[in-house]
Amino acid sequence: MEFTIAQVAQLLGGEVKGPADQKVSRLAKIEEGTQGAISFLSNLKYEHYLYTTAASAVIVSKGFEPKKAYTPTLIVVDNAYTAFTRLLEVYHNALSFRKSGIEEPVHRGQDTEIGEGVYLGAFASIGDHCRIGKNVKIYSQVYIGDNVVIGDNTILYSGVKVYDNCRIGANCTLHANAVIGSDGFGFAPQTDGSYKSIPQLGNVVLEDYVSIGANTTIDCATMPEDSTIIREGAKLDNLIQIAHNVEIGRHTVMAAQSGVSGSCKIGDYCMIGGQVGISGHLHLADHTIITAQSGISKSIEKPGTILSGSPAAENRENLKSQVLVRRLPELEKRVRELEKILKELSLPANSIQ
């Protein structure tokens, strides 16, 4: 992939300052820019690199005024960071969507429809009665059970496993070895103290623009025709556990290794840190923020609540307690001091009586 600086500027709707016909073929950080590379300057902490970089072009934001001589051509845009992200995206899509066609052998079940432009990697397996949309990329060794529906442009990286009856929206990304639709952890205690598995017969629904991290697991709902649901635009990082009958709201983001217990309903636009645990049957309001390693054991009704700690409390309360936990040796010493003073003090007090 090689473009002129003028072509890149046109794509970004930017204005060129300097020679526009030079070829660029790579993206690079400004401190690592070499000839043929295009870079960007957003954080002015890095401004000094502009005067030494060998990058051929640098994207800058409107209003930026260089203070010294520099060699790259500048592309002036509204927001340099956003514009550069746009380039990354063009580059990424060019890579992702170059895959197409079928690498035999693959396994395709009966009555399964596969859309135009689909990529099927070697040793992928698709069950019966599936509907696979246009331009879906199914990498090598992906498994798709029976009666599965996948929307257009969705990417399933190598080793993703989708159980029977699940529904995956359009423009989703599922990273390697993610598991969608495994049996929930439901067991009925028996009179002898052992447990019997409760069959799990529901499915998982991922709406559009959902992102699922590598090795993340999402259990199916218990009852037939019920669903564990990940709503539109939600982003789940790696190694996350979503239990049966959970609902994750729209545009909620969850960092790695967090776990949500059965039947929770997490609101829209929530931000959940890494290694967070959420107990079963809770409801969290929209815009709830949970810091890393917190343990949530109560529902949250007020939107925008910030929680931390295990067990969690409102972040400000938790921070106050945590500071005092660190100062407990000092507090204990103060109490000891008081006891000592009081012991001494009580002697003359008693002698008065």
Added chain:
Amino acid sequence: MEFTIAQVAQLLGGEVKGPADQKVSRLAKIEEGTQGAISFLSNLKYEHYLYTTAASAVIVSKGFEPKKAYTPTLIVVDNAYTAFTRLLEVYHNALSFRKSGIEEPVHRGQDTEIGEGVYLGAFASIGDHCRIGKNVKIYSQVYIGDNVVIGDNTILYSGVKVYDNCRIGANCTLHANAVIGSDGFGFAPQTDGSYKSIPQLGNVVLEDYVSIGANTTIDCATMPEDSTIIREGAKLDNLIQIAHNVEIGRHTVMAAQSGVSGSCKIGDYCMIGGQVGISGHLHLADHTIITAQSGISKSIEKPGTILSGSPAAENRENLKSQVLVRRLPELEKRVRELEKILKELSLPANSIQ
């Protein structure tokens, strides 16, 4: 699958109240029941749905007396919930066990015996000298190493990996991408401060009726002829880590993302919450209960102990401490108050002398 209400009642040993010849083909929650569906009423909180549901049949417990008019046929059983679970199970088994035969290509090593009724999904790989029991379901892309034994009726979902020499009992379920028999984490420190891997040559044994969640990992024992053992009926959820030489007792259940360090011996009938960590070489008595996110660093000798916190203590002690942690700002204020009073008080006291 379509049955008459009479057939369902017969299967459940229940008594029919109402028309018995109607056909039912689906299971549904009572609030979502439509014609052709069979539902159940166990928790009387949902009783009002009985009077509005369009389900064709509703399973109720003996002694239940409707208070209003209703349309479904009733099937009266000893315990409505248990009976419905039985239906779920029948339905689930009908789905799971419908798979059979071999979807070529599969890889089969030398001297490997495969029982009757086995399902081998496409791209499954089985090594040399294995013994696979009757009716075992090996889904697509499962890997089974050499010298592996698998008992009758066990299900290995897509992407499960079983290392050489492991033994898996009958009637087990292993969910997608679970790993059985990976090398334990053993390293011998070298004089230069680096580490050398200690080879791990033992195996993993899963007894009968064991359930292993998606993406859970169970390491093999260190020494040849030693085993990491998961005893009969134990249920492990998703993303759990079981280290080398661990033994998990009979009918113990562990929730998602918990980890057990090397050489631990966990008793029978224990209940371990999500995201729990257990340090190495500990013994936990039978019926130990551990709440979510706890960190266990001491052995437990008394059966039925309930633990919580990190580091964990007996649950009641931990709860008392946790309540006081939340009230630390208040306690600190009380101490400050005492210091103030004592300072004031000590002045006249001194003036007396």
Added chain:
Amino acid sequence: MEFTIAQVAQLLGGEVKGPADQKVSRLAKIEEGTQGAISFLSNLKYEHYLYTTAASAVIVSKGFEPKKAYTPTLIVVDNAYTAFTRLLEVYHNALSFRKSGIEEPVHRGQDTEIGEGVYLGAFASIGDHCRIGKNVKIYSQVYIGDNVVIGDNTILYSGVKVYDNCRIGANCTLHANAVIGSDGFGFAPQTDGSYKSIPQLGNVVLEDYVSIGANTTIDCATMPEDSTIIREGAKLDNLIQIAHNVEIGRHTVMAAQSGVSGSCKIGDYCMIGGQVGISGHLHLADHTIITAQSGISKSIEKPGTILSGSPAAENRENLKSQVLVRRLPELEKRVRELEKILKELSLPANSIQ
């Protein structure tokens, strides 16, 4: 595999005390030794087994003097444990490296070079423009993307997934279902409160002698030509999350289920316990030690620092606080007692005035 005791002694550079021509074919713990087995005695707690074991040979350390009659032949070496580990290693390598050749079908892309002695398990898939070194073992259902380089003698167990452009050194071991190079968790907030994925275009570099546990995930760097790096000799256990742009130092070991957030730089020779979380953009000095379940939110400059707790503090400080947390009910009682005394005491004090 069968050897004489003399042959084993020669391999270990040890001296034989007793008959040297007997055959040994198995390794066993001294308490489980039977005829034909070779065992070792390192911890003298186990010395009594020497006098009862039926093992054919026992490895002992120089200077050890038996106190009673015993039957096995002794092999005297500098360090019995190290010598036995050496035998385990020989045994392990004999097993691991016996695999060779290609189990068809496999998928090989264009312009991909495969070294001598490589094992390719059934249904493995290797992309275009890859360079696979000598004696590399690629088990069944491994996926290797495009432009991947793998050094000599590296083992990738079944189900490992390596994304495009990653570089894996020589003598590495990657356990089943590990994921190398998945997209980092980077999202740009949009004006409507939703998030847009920031394309991740860098790669992952594993240097030589790196060990990666089962189901562990390592995200690629964000920028093209940037890398997430695991340095030489580092050992990562199962179910670990390494985020984008992280660097893990040489010979650092991390226990299971720990997570490192984006752009962290962990020093050399660090020891990180299980279920530890490390916040983004931190630097940890060499030889940092972190106990299990800790949460690290600050950089550590002093080498050899020991950290514990969540949020973490220096281990000694944290232990002091933790002890006092457990004693909070007692401390609260002491404060209550003081309040009571002071209340009583203040009455006569007031009456004096």
